[in-house]
Amino acid sequence: MAEGPTRAELEAVICEKIRMALEERGGDIPAIRGADTLNGALGLSSLDLAIVVAELESALGVDPFSRIVPITSVRSVDDLIEAYLKAYLPHEPEADEGLVEAARRARDRRARQGA
Amino acid sequence: MDRHWLAQRLRDWGSRPALVWRDLRWSYRDLDRTIGVWRAELERNGIAPGAVVAICGDYSPNACAALLACLMNDNIIVPLTLSSARGWERMMQTAEVGYAIQFDSDDQWRLEAHDRPVTHPLLRALIERRAPGLILFSSGSTGEAKASALDFSRILEKFIPERPACRTLAFLLMDHIGGLNTLLHVLSHGGVIVTTPDRKPDTICAAIEAHRIELLPTTPTFLRMLMISGAISRHDLKSLKLVTYGTEPMPSSTLAAVSESLPWVRLKQTYGLSELGILPTFSRDSGSLWLKLGRAGFEHRIVDGVLWIRSGTAMLGYLNAPSPFDADGWFNTQDLVEVDGDFIRILGRKSELINVAGEKVHPAEVEDVLLQLDNVGDATVSAKANPVTGQVVAAKVTLMRPEDPEAFKRRLRAFCRDRLDRYKTPALIEIVAEAHHGERFKKSRSAATF
Numbered sequence: 415m416a417e418g419p420t421r422a423e424l425e426a427v428i429c430e431k432i433r434m435a436l437e438e439r440g441g442d443i444p445a446i447r448g449a450d451t452l453n454g455a456l457g458l459s460s461l462d463l464a465i466v467v468a469e470l471e472s473a474l475g476v477d478p479f480s481r482i483v484p485i486t487s488v489r490s491v492d493d494l495i496e497a498y499l500k501a502y503l504p505h506e507p508e509a510d511e512g513l514v515e516a517a518r519r520a521r522d523r524r525a526r527q528g529a
Numbered sequence: 530m531d532r533h534w535l536a537q538r539l540r541d542w543g544s545r546p547a548l549v550w551r552d553l554r555w556s557y558r559d560l561d562r563t564i565g566v567w568r569a570e571l572e573r574n575g576i577a578p579g580a581v582v583a584i585c586g587d588y589s590p591n592a593c594a595a596l597l598a599c600l601m602n603d604n605i606i607v608p609l610t611l612s613s614a615r616g617w618e619r620m621m622q623t624a625e626v627g628y629a630i631q632f633d634s635d636d637q638w639r640l641e642a643h644d645r646p647v648t649h650p651l652l653r654a655l656i657e658r659r660a661p662g663l664i665l666f667s668s669g670s671t672g673e674a675k676a677s678a679l680d681f682s683r684i685l686e687k688f689i690p691e692r693p694a695c696r697t698l699a700f701l702l703m704d705h706i707g708g709l710n711t712l713l714h715v716l717s718h719g720g721v722i723v724t725t726p727d728r729k730p731d732t733i734c735a736a737i738e739a740h741r742i743e744l745l746p747t748t749p750t751f752l753r754m755l756m757i758s759g760a761i762s763r764h765d766l767k768s769l770k771l772v773t774y775g776t777e778p779m780p781s782s783t784l785a786a787v788s789e790s791l792p793w794v795r796l797k798q799t800y801g802l803s804e805l806g807i808l809p810t811f812s813r814d815s816g817s818l819w820l821k822l823g824r825a826g827f828e829h830r831i832v833d834g835v836l837w838i839r840s841g842t843a844m845l846g847y848l849n850a851p852s853p854f855d856a857d858g859w860f861n862t863q864d865l866v867e868v869d870g871d872f873i874r875i876l877g878r879k880s881e882l883i884n885v886a887g888e889k890v891h892p893a894e895v896e897d898v899l900l901q902l903d904n905v906g907d908a909t910v911s912a913k914a915n916p917v918t919g920q921v922v923a924a925k926v927t928l929m930r931p932e933d934p935e936a937f938k939r940r941l942r943a944f945c946r947d948r949l950d951r952y953k954t955p956a957l958i959e960i961v962a963e964a965h966h967g968e969r970f971k972k973s974r975s976a977a978t979f
Contacts, residue, residue, distance in 0.1 A: 438942055438946070439951075460886055460917050460918055461885070461886065461917075461918060461951060461952055463917045464885070464886075464915045464917035464918040464921050464956060465921065465956040467915060467916060467917055468913060468915055468921050468923075468956040468957045469956070469957070472957055472959075477916075479916035480916070485916040485917055
């Protein structure tokens with residue numbers, strides 16, 4: 415896998431895209447910090463966040479939310495940065511939780527039948 | 530040999546010009562004589578009524594004559610054009626083509642026989658009642674093209690009553706229901722078909738000027754290219770009386786620009802589908818996107834904002850897909866419409882709707898706004914998957930002159946802010962150099978996949 419950007423570089427791009435979305439919406443633009451919650455502190459709506467994610471995919475060429483990170487786990491600017499950092503890391507295919515659960519039930523069934 | 534009513538009609542027009550090809554005039558007498566030669570050629574090659582014949586080419590004299598000869602010979606005709614040449618083999622298999630007549634750009638031809646028995650029940654039904662057939666392939670770019678099987682005699686019926694015809698430019702291709710409708714309308718009413726070597730704006734405008742074209746049947750995309758190219762100002766188009774447009778929604782900005790540039794021309798929206806035929810239409814006025822659908826041979830109704838049509842010229846069915854008609858013969862066009870009394874306005878295909886967090890966006894509405902922005906030559910809007918809102922609006926834009934991409938995107942978003950709801954504003958903007966349409970001058974939204 416190609417080497418990705420550094421955390422600082424990612425942070426700069428992400429903050430720029432958030433700032434752009436806030437500018438388009440109008441009103442005051444607060445300073446953007448890593449701990450800021452996207453919806454709470456920054457006031458990003460779902461549409462704002464959709465625009466930010468679309469812009470980031472276009473700028474960075476990766477989409478961490480298709481397989482690696484559930485978008486619902488992203489609360490803050492730092493979470494967003496972490497999600498994109500993960501997208502650049504080599505990653506194992508995620509285990510299918512449904513399959514794991516089915517295998518566990520099958521094991522239990524066999525154990526009960528054997529008893 | 531039985532005399533077909535159309536053959537008699539063509540003979541009656543005598544020395545009138547029928548076809549202009551490479552600036553050479555073919556009279557109705559020439560055309561009638563060539564049709565006779567072709568009918569003899571069909572007989573010589575054992576091409577009996579009911580045989581499926583592919584006519585591969587453009588509107589050259591021999592191709593037109595061969596098509597009409599096959600029609601009068603009660604053949605099942607499969608018109609194919611070079612724009613779909615890569616798919617010919619597959620199309621011919623689907624249509625069970627027994628004979629293919631290919632015409633080159635010099636109107637030279639060769640005939641190939643294929644060992645394919647006609648087995649499809651819809652084609653067998655046409656053969657049993659000795660009706661000429663027509664097979665049209667959809668131009669959709671996703672999946673296999675659907676083959677509509679039509680009874681050609683039903684399509685032809687509307688041309689029996691005599692009506693005025695004019696000097697018409699053959700813009701829509703011969704494998705398109707609109708192109709065939711134009712050809713048959715003009716020839717059965719004594720008008721002139723003028724062909725061009727290509728469909729570039731300057732070529733079309735030069736032909737309009739040289740041949741005093743009165744009717745240009747075309748598409749909104751071509752009309753936009755006409756405006757962008759500036760070809761209108763380089764040619765005298767005063768002969769034009771009527772421009773008809775269809776096949777895709779017309780942006781109001783394009784209609785306004787055409788109306789302003791050609792104020793003496795009546796602009797009329799057409800509506801037709803290969804599954805149904807061409808409906809008679811009446812535009813409220815030249816600058817209006819509202820149209821009334823005629824009732825002769827057609828019925829229509831609106832169900833949940835979608836246009837449904839029942840037609841006497843409807844196809845018998847698809848050769849390679851289940852019948853799309855309901856039990857009462859109604860066809861869901863998938864076109865979303867607005868209604869104002871007797872008039873409707875076509876908003877776009879239901880399948881092209883973009884769903885942004887539950888809010889529906891018509892690509893045509895957004896494209897219309899983008900096309901009003903300075904330096905935008907063309908714009909195509911489509912859906913882009915998004916983890917937050919399901920989909921967002923994405924736009925591919927072609928610029929007329931170089932501009933800093935980031936500055937342009939800011940300018941575009943600012944422009945949209947006052948004209949569109951925020952969820953309709955493109956979240957993703959890509960500047961592209963390539964054309965947004967294919968040879969048919971119809972916008973290709975599938976090409977706008979991000």
